[in-house]
Amino acid sequence: MGGSDNAMSSNAVALHALVGMEWSKLVRRRATWLLMAIVAAISAIVPPLIYFVLGFAATDTTDPEAKASLALLRGQMVFPDAIAHAVVNALVFGIPMIVVLTAMNFGSEFAWGTIRFLLGRGEGRGAFVVSKVLAIVMWWALTLVFGVSVSWLASTVIGVIDNQPMLYSAGGADWLLFSGRFAAALLGGLVYAALTIATTVRLRSTAFGIAIGLGAFFGERVSGAGLALIDLLPIQVLIRAGPSYNVRSLIDGLDGQENPLPIAFLAVVFYMITFTWGAVRHLRRNDVLSGGPG
Amino acid sequence: MTAIAERTVVELVHTPIFEVATPQPPSRLALEACGLAKHYGDVVAVNNISLNLRYGEVFGLLGPNGAGKTTTISMILGLLTPTAGSIKIFGHELRGKESKLLRRVGSLVEMPTFYPYMGARDNLKILARLVGGVSTAGIGSLLDLVGLCQAADRPYRTYSLGMKQRLGIAGALLGEPELVILDEPTNGLDPAGIVQFRSLVRGLANEGRAVLLSTHQLNEVQQVCDRVAIVHAGEVVTEGLVGSLLQAQRVMKITVSDVERAREILADLTWVRTARVEHGAIVITGEAPGPFALGEALARCGVWIGQAQRIEGSLEHLFMDLTQPSDTEEFSTSNGAAGGAANGRER
Numbered sequence: 041m042g043g044s045d046n047a048m049s050s051n052a053v054a055l056h057a058l059v060g061m062e063w064s065k066l067v068r069r070r071a072t073w074l075l076m077a078i079v080a081a082i083s084a085i086v087p088p089l090i091y092f093v094l095g096f097a098a099t100d101t102t103d104p105e106a107k108a109s110l111a112l113l114r115g116q117m118v119f120p121d122a123i124a125h126a127v128v129n130a131l132v133f134g135i136p137m138i139v140v141l142t143a144m145n146f147g148s149e150f151a152w153g154t155i156r157f158l159l160g161r162g163e164g165r166g167a168f169v170v171s172k173v174l175a176i177v178m179w180w181a182l183t184l185v186f187g188v189s190v191s192w193l194a195s196t197v198i199g200v201i202d203n204q205p206m207l208y209s210a211g212g213a214d215w216l217l218f219s220g221r222f223a224a225a226l227l228g229g230l231v232y233a234a235l236t237i238a239t240t241v242r243l244r245s246t247a248f249g250i251a252i253g254l255g256a257f258f259g260e261r262v263s264g265a266g267l268a269l270i271d272l273l274p275i276q277v278l279i280r281a282g283p284s285y286n287v288r289s290l291i292d293g294l295d296g297q298e299n300p301l302p303i304a305f306l307a308v309v310f311y312m313i314t315f316t317w318g319a320v321r322h323l324r325r326n327d328v329l330s331g332g333p334g
Numbered sequence: 335m336t337a338i339a340e341r342t343v344v345e346l347v348h349t350p351i352f353e354v355a356t357p358q359p360p361s362r363l364a365l366e367a368c369g370l371a372k373h374y375g376d377v378v379a380v381n382n383i384s385l386n387l388r389y390g391e392v393f394g395l396l397g398p399n400g401a402g403k404t405t406t407i408s409m410i411l412g413l414l415t416p417t418a419g420s421i422k423i424f425g426h427e428l429r430g431k432e433s434k435l436l437r438r439v440g441s442l443v444e445m446p447t448f449y450p451y452m453g454a455r456d457n458l459k460i461l462a463r464l465v466g467g468v469s470t471a472g473i474g475s476l477l478d479l480v481g482l483c484q485a486a487d488r489p490y491r492t493y494s495l496g497m498k499q500r501l502g503i504a505g506a507l508l509g510e511p512e513l514v515i516l517d518e519p520t521n522g523l524d525p526a527g528i529v530q531f532r533s534l535v536r537g538l539a540n541e542g543r544a545v546l547l548s549t550h551q552l553n554e555v556q557q558v559c560d561r562v563a564i565v566h567a568g569e570v571v572t573e574g575l576v577g578s579l580l581q582a583q584r585v586m587k588i589t590v591s592d593v594e595r596a597r598e599i600l601a602d603l604t605w606v607r608t609a610r611v612e613h614g615a616i617v618i619t620g621e622a623p624g625p626f627a628l629g630e631a632l633a634r635c636g637v638w639i640g641q642a643q644r645i646e647g648s649l650e651h652l653f654m655d656l657t658q659p660s661d662t663e664e665f666s667t668s669n670g671a672a673g674g675a676a677n678g679r680e681r
Contacts, residue, residue, distance in 0.1 A: 054433075061463040068452055153447035157505065160411040160443060162436035163464055327414045 055174075058167055062175035071144060075137040076183050082133040083126070083191040091117040091198050118202075120210040122195035127221040130187030131229060138180050138229045139253030142236040145172060146319075147246025156328055165323045169237065173230075173316060180229050184222065224305075231308050232257055234315035241319040363425070364389050364513045364544035365410065370419035372405050372568075379405045381568045382419070387513070387546055392539045394559035394576070395548040398657055402568040403548040404444055407517050410546075411441055423513065437465055440511030442519055446502025450491035454482045454501045457490060458508060465509035476504040479534070481527075495522030503531065507538075514538055517548045532558050552653055556580070566657040579652055585645040586618045586628065591638040599635050603628075615641075 066072050091114050098110040116125040149155040158168065192207060199206050232253050240249030365387040372380040380402040387393045395403050408414040410421055412432040421428040423435045448457040454477060462468035477483050480500040485493065493501070499522045506514055516535075520528050535558050538545050549555060555562050556576060563573040572579065590596040596616055600609045605627070607620035622628050629639055 057463050057466065061460055064456075064460055064463070065449060068449075068456060070451070152450065153445070154449060156408075156413055156443060157441075157447045157461075158464065159413055159432075160436065160439075160441045161461065161464055161509075162433050162439070164433040167433070327408075 058171035059174045079187045080190045083187045087117040087194040118204040120214045123210045123214040124217040126188040126191035131225040142233040143249030146240040150244040169320045234312045238315040238318045366422040373417045391560040392545040394555035394562035397565035401565040439513045440506035441515040442502040442506040453487040455486040480504045515546045587643045589640040
């Protein structure tokens with residue numbers, strides 16, 4: 041029992057050291073901060089842009105329904121709705137960045153050959169993937185926090201310019217919604233990261249990792265239109281369980297719309313675990329040198 | 335580079351590489367590889383290679399490009415899965431214990447690989463987290479040892495080939511490894527760096543560590559290694575103490591009055607390992623039982639030696655005999671195998 045406890049404690053310490061190592065590699069890379077800065081920049085620019093452009097549009101229309109829709113959308117850019125909506129901004133702008141960062145993080149180890157050096161010095165193949173995933177989780181959480189903060193700052197600026205409500209106007213319900221959305225966004229971004237890891241490790245290519253990760257993300261944005269056709273197929277239930285139970289449905293579920301939250305949550309967790317497990321399994325079973333004699 | 339050039343070999347030999355060296359009994363094996371094979375479809379990269387490496391010795395893996403040295407080392411380091419065979423490191427089966435055992439193994443495989451956006455110091459710090467138990471002072475000592483102190487904070491991507499190689503060696507020595515595996519470590523090093531490297535490797539062995547050195551540089555093996563295995567086409571063609579192999583490779587070049595008759599006589603002499611005709615002269619390898627043994631044997635049959643020249647044995651001769659196709663006329667000797675190249679092969 042004691043030996044087993046010691047082994048577990050030793051493994052935890054080793055994993056802690058490996059995650060620390062991966063985090064050091066991430067933070068020393070300029071691209072890591074550049075991608076985070078892009079999320080922040082978009083989060084800063086887009087809310088005021090939407091708010092003021094929709095404001096001009098609202099003055100041009102006389103249709104009361106259109107005016108109401110525009111007012112609803114504008115309302116998401118100012119407090120108190122901006123509290124929770126800032127998460128959606130950070131998520132949508134952040135997912136392409138986490139895909140790029142993840143593909144670079146894994147792909148570079150193959151491209152530079154550093155994976156050989158690490159495995160040759162005793163880093164476990166499973167631990168290699170898991171420690172990288174944990175470092176990416178940390179980066180993603182930080183990016184979401186940063187993106188949300190900048191988005192709130194932008195909403196504050198809108199409030200000052202256009203005499204709109206400030207952050208303190210938010211109530212308990214707003215913060216509850218924010219917490220749920222933040223958790224969903226944290227989990228949701230990792231699905232695309234996990235898919236990117238699986239692709240990058242399988243194909244040992246940063247470019248393919250980015251292409252598949254971004255393809256899945258943008259593909260899901262347009263898949264709603266295709267779902268009507270998919271309904272006609274015999275495997276529609278299976279297909280529906282794929283793209284429809286995505287991050288968007290997870291967030292919508294939190295708002296009490298569309299798909300039931302538990303299924304969306306389980307589907308997202310399932311994708312994440314499956315893709316990560318696939319990457320670990322593939323790396324374990326394969327030689328890390330390209331397969332020529334020499 | 336200047337800093338290295340200024341340091342004497344003696345100084346380098348006596349530079350303590352690690353603060354704690356655990357002397358091991360000389361008979362203990364640090365590495366046992368048995369019947370290793372690696373196939374890629376129909377291509378046999380390595381076939382039935384067995385190696386034993388003791389603590390306190392430098393073992394050379396010598397072979398031409400593509401002989402299977404790197405593949406063998408990659409299997410030992412768990413980077414490639416052997417098609418057949420087993421590997422024991424420090425007496426434990428490697429399979430399933432890679433993480434535990436390989437932390438005690440320092441290695442440099444092919445070209446050094448580091449993170450290009452970091453300097454030598456940060457790269458070693460990153461690696462030190464993985465290996466564990468390495469202090470900042472220890473990293474500084476290693477950088478000093480390989481002469482990279484001045485460039486320690488410059489990005490790795492700006493390094494010359496020699497500097498990259500030096501960092502690769504430092505990385506291999508990080509964490510006081512008991513077994514050090516170096517694949518072509520002197521690639522790109524300048525002459526001063528090579529001299530320093532040789533001293534360093536001997537120093538490691540003197541501290542009781544086991545060193546496996548893969549190279550195609552013959553003089554490196556001759557000067558540094560205790561034992562050597564010559565690998566060709568994925569197989570070990572000969573293995574032994576470097577001194578013994580050199581002794582067995584002593585060469586005598588003679589011109590005689592009757593080449594045909596001399597060939598018949600030499601074929602019957604048991605001490606002649608190989609003999610071949612080269613531009614009218616006969617080149618003989620082997621250790622004669624006495625200074626006049628060859629002359630006596632030939633003269634007794636009426637063959638007279640015109641000129642005789644003794645050439646000290648070198649790994650180069652042995653290596654060429656074993657790995658290169660010969661364009662000279664060879665003939666069989668009583669030692670068993672036929673002809674120069676084949677005669678030298680000890681399995």
